[in-house]
Amino acid sequence: MGNRLFQEARDFVEHAEELFLTGGSTDEKESALQVAKNALSSAYANSTFAEQEQLREFQKVLDRLQ
Template sequence: MGNRLFQEARQAVEVAKYANGNDVAGLVDKAKNAISSAYANTTIAEQQQLAELQKELDELQTH
């Protein structure tokens, strides 16, 4: 089944990556919150994936 918070964080990042217009900033914030919530309850491998997702969000904010 997997870690629900981890899955939600991944989904939130995907939504933010493909969003258009003014919603992007809010969706990035929501995804960052989801990553933060998931981090404490994940394995080391999942934490590494979350760190990569965080980098993707950071890149979205700089563009």
């Protein structure tokens, strides 16, 4: 099935990125960023090395959005 926390983190990062690209409200963007950051943090400790590498890339996406 895969790592559920990793999958959720990926989905939340994609959602945040989509909000920034499509012009969501400031509150929506800030909320989506916070949720994505929390999801990344939760997923990191329970991930394989390869997943951790991808999570670092997801973090870079969030960093660019801020």
